[in-house]
Amino acid sequence: MRLTSQEIYDKLIQDDKILELRGQIKFYLGDIDIIVKQKDVVGNIIQEWLQGYLDKRGIDYLPSQNTQMPPDFFLNPENRTKGLLEVKAFNRNASPGFDIADFRMYEEEIIDKPYMLDVDYLIFGYDMSDNGIVTIKNLWIKKVWEITRCMRGWAINLQIKQNVVHKIRPGIWYSTGRANYPMFNCLEDFISAIEQTVYQNPKTHNDAGNWKSRFLDSYEKHYGIKLKIPCWDDISETYNKCVGDQKKDKRIS
């Protein structure tokens, strides 16, 4: 059976009522079994669970060989440029702790494969109670720009270790408060932030001169569409609402 990411999301919510299920992890050895109460395990096994789900429901997919980059699943086995599904999971009582991708690999990948921008992120916000009952508190289906934002000093929220840029990290897209760093509104603004970061990151700075034109050519070649990417300086105010307001900034970062 061929389903889109959105149809899988709808099926999980409506047919399987995933938000009402109660799961658990059990360890068996000999005639003793115990309930495993380690919260951090859940995030790592949801992807495997979804694969079991696709199998059991007879939904077509091909697992990806590359675990470093999205997607996890090709829902269109014959055409790997469409129906790309990435699975993420995080403890709903904390902030989203997953990575989007390594920044440097990502900025190269989206030139190579502009359809990577169309990956659907199926995101599980789980909870594990003190007695080990696992529930899915939220399920989202999102595009990459809907779950990313800028950060202090950078156009994209990045994990930076010892002054070296590593992973692109998600924002808190479900926050209801007035966020100082809202998610991007559209693909074009996200691309603008990526270009700005290519420029700003010492390791990619030398590629910045023609990064945008290379990207636009590749995107047009694939989709037949000429995107219009705004200049980061023209939109940065929208996404960085606390320029100069250090106090406020510190509180939420």
Place this chain on the structure above:
Amino acid sequence: MRLTSQEIYDKLIQDDKILELRGQIKFYLGDIDIIVKQKDVVGNIIQEWLQGYLDKRGIDYLPSQNTQMPPDFFLNPENRTKGLLEVKAFNRNASPGFDIADFRMYEEEIIDKPYMLDVDYLIFGYDMSDNGIVTIKNLWIKKVWEITRCMRGWAINLQIKQNVVHKIRPGIWYSTGRANYPMFNCLEDFISAIEQTVYQNPKTHNDAGNWKSRFLDSYEKHYGIKLKIPCWDDISETYNKCVGDQKKDKRIS
């Protein structure tokens, strides 16, 4: 039923044939279940499994409230100075990755409670195959001095972070090769190494002057036995077989 640590060990080996069992970890959510293949989970759940085992076999115990210090279980609920059982587990395909205790807490604890030196360590060496089958490759019952050794520059194998002494770490007691750092032969040599480390560690150096006499008094008060603790300088050669042999030393450390 009242059993000693040794009797529990024997029961696991002989009655339950624990070395022949095949276990697994499963995650259930809805009508889908998957086998969890995360090796690092096992180490953290063996202690809970053993508690389930003690319950199921009707073996008396009281769980300890203090998870920072040994023991995990009191097998003699009325007398918490005897029948102390600590459970450890590690991936048998790697080195023992568990901690014995925080050094500073430990050197104080064994003066306060010299019977802590009589804790039995029940140690599970587990394996998880690529398809998630958990087996116990080895089970040991050991005293603390049988699983500890010295290290380069220190009389006890320590985890040192930014020049600060943290945890006491086990050696590889089951290694068959000619170890440069053999385990201690007896309680007395282990105590000598602890005293030397109290002296050597800047954070405990000021306590070193009367540490040994305080320990000996407390031990005698509890057991009615005057221990004879050798001077570390007199025994260090036995435990540090590669003094001056830096090349060999680097290879195994």
